[in-house]
Amino acid sequence: MSEKSRNLAKQLKLVFKIFSRSPTLLFSLAVLLVYIIAALVVVLGFVPPLPPYKGGWEYMYQPPSLRDFPWYILGTEYTGRPLLLTIIYGIPKTLAVAFLSALITVGVGTAIGLIAGYVGGLVDELLSLAINVALTIPTYLLALILVVILPPELKTNVLVLAGVLSITAWASLARAVRAQTIALKRREFIDVAKTIGYGSWKIMFDEVLRFMAPFIAMNLVLSCVGAIYGYTGLAFLGLMPMTPDNWGVQIYMAIRGGGALYSDKAILALWSPIITIVLLQYALINIAKAMEDIFNPALRTYLQGEEM
């Protein structure tokens, strides 16, 4: 086995060790897997299509029934469609927005951090200024304004949503990556002086990325959490297109249109999206925490030591 693949095997073994220690973590992974599978199932067309909109009191928030099993076991929601099916239909779009947003956040953040740290000089000054300004602007604030301003055709576009939800979220990662790059650059100077400065760019990036990989992975997962918060949260404010596949919209409608304040009619429609969101966030946060543990050198050495 080559050096690289041996290292990779060691890393994976370590990851597996951390994951198998905690039942909560295994549970979280299982949950995430279920969501991903559900998303795939929808995208590949293995679920029936959503029935057409059926307005009116007779169809809204119907109690659970056994017809067309299993789709009506949670009853109907505010558009008269089966609640369970609608919730499931929300999974792929939510995951897509979340994951795309996370990719943008992490991609932009890492890139800017690396470039700023490595190139230095004026480029660094400008990029650092950009980072500081972005740090000052909370993502959700600017996202809120943009979501209101943008025309409807853009607001339903998954890519645009992802971009809006990560508009300044890349800044804290950029700052961390930049600091790490600078620290490594100082060290690298000495090494590079000895070797021929051939491909030192690539060496630098490899070094930084390898060292920060768990941290970046953790950020990726946490960015998903943030994106889901924004995507559903802004919908709850009524600022997103009011499509039933957005869980935030479902919660909003259950309270305002379904009378959840007084009657139990819309209770399922209130709690189903809530549980769907909270469960997903819980799983993602646990996974992110585990990645932080991987990044913790003391824990790594302890676990590796057990093998000896």
Place this chain on the structure above:
Amino acid sequence: MNWALRKAIFSLAAWFLAVSISILIIVLSPGDPALIMLTGFLQQGIPYDQAVRMVQAYIGFSPAEPWWSKWLRYLLGVVTGNLGVSITYRIPVAQLIANAIPWSIFFVSYSLSLTVILGVLIGIALAYYRSNTIFVRSVTTMLTVFNSIPNWILAAVFFVYIGARWQLLPYMGPYSNDVTPGLNLQFIASVLYHYTLPTMVMVLTSIPGWAFGISAMASAILKEDFITYAKARGLPSSRILWTYITRNSILPIYANIAITFTWLLVGTVWLESQFLLPGLGSLLATTSGARDYPVMIGVYVILITAIVLGALFTDLTYGFIDPRARVGET
């Protein structure tokens, strides 16, 4: 004093850039608010020239101007305190904001203090009693659960259950109707009572971050030599707990106060609107729904200002609290 001045100037620059770039993004995005307003007026049958003038009066710039002109004009307005006029309320935006600010300041300060104090206490307890696995595990689970619940969801749930259905705590409005606003005890008591539920939501969802952070810090501190040395000298555990563990754990995390402050401030958008409380958050939420752009953008600018001031304040006070920071600055 030199370093304080430098920090203040940097903050000012950051603020200016943040506001400028935000306005730039807004002005440049497809969906120019001025154009939308103009279209709205035209649809109402208002003649073009008059409509243009109205837009100018409301938002400060004319929809026909080039983007850089709009941008500069709005910036000038911000600097001179003219944030336009609200479309829905027909009064200057600055006035709306001035009425809203005290409520948000109160709400955020109240939540921030409770979050930090309780978060630190819980975090220290987690580290100090780490041998009691039942305690640690149950507390950690509870904290993780609250960490996973978006604050607006908890707000909605509390609103529906603790408020509307079970009537356990007031859940609408900042004070009860039978109290006269002013510096009297009944008013203050009523306000505090009405803000209990919203503050609970804010605090419950913000404590986990602090508790986990402090707990990690304190666990590391416990391994430090100066803890062992304090014990060797026979110092009482209370002294070690406060002056050695807590003090050393808080200082590195002090900057997080600004982060939590920002987070709470953004949270008011949901929390204030959910519980029908006056403040910048609910102002932003309601005017967003009504597409009242002058107010939206005005509130946005004020929020950015508050965030910059919060960060500056945290930075400046840190020097007074941590002796190590002072050494570097002289």
Place this chain on the structure above:
Amino acid sequence: MSEILLGVKNLNVSYFNTKVVSNIYFNILKGETYALVGESGCGKSTIASSIMRTLPEIAHIDADSQILYYASPHPVDLLKVPEYEFSNNFRWREIAIVPQGALNSLNPTIRIKDHFMETARAHNLDKKEALEKAWKLLEAVKLDPHRVLSLYPIEMSGGMKQRVLIALALLLNPKLLILDEPTTALDVLTQREILIMLNELKAKYGLTYMLISHDIALVADIADRVAIIYAGRIVEESNVENIFYNPKHPYTIGLLKAVLKLGEFREPETIPGSTPDYRKLPPGCKFHPRCPFAMDICRREEPPFIEVEKDHFVSCWLYAKR
């Protein structure tokens, strides 16, 4: 014949299931400087922490280990004294420590004055008295009290902090002072000054020192009696002259050979091999893997601790009858 001040009997310390200190027996006599010498990690600091009772929670001391302190009228087993009594009566009042790592033993967030006052408060010392004492002690360690008391640890150099730790140790007039690597991490000149000062203080305050060090030169300078420690065991113990001019144990000989004397120009000879892994100690004599004289019996049985000449003890099969 000097009286015993501290007697360690059968000290066995383990971390989880790994034994780090085994069958330690030694006595410290009143007024002497007793040195524990060995490589890093050999257990010397663990012995000090056992005496001060500052071992971490995961450490376990055997029930039949004893640390006897000869206060009047009867010796007290320090390991069996309840914690609050130990804190009130013994910590700092009778036994104090100048810890290793002056860099990190002080609380970075409080001033030096606070360190003195909190120690005084913990032992119910009068505030004014304590301040006066602190003042005098800081002068005794050649620091300017007026300046130093108001400083934060970060504003001080390593040497200054080391002196402060020494002054702090003497606040309650202890009888026994444990010095854990008092000169490591200091430059040579400062080392010299600290050495001289330690000797002066010992005479002035009638102290007994337990010195822990891996610095042979320091030990040669100020110790009266020396115990050489390897893998948590005492392998040789005698007065300082015997150890240096007539070492018996191969490890001691190796240690001395590794140190160059002034005027010597040769390659320092290092002891072959590396420090043992405490989780996987070899059977028999723990030093045998690195010993040039290892015999068959060394690999099978641990040698007894025998008196090879008057007041000179060794644990080595070269000297034990079989």
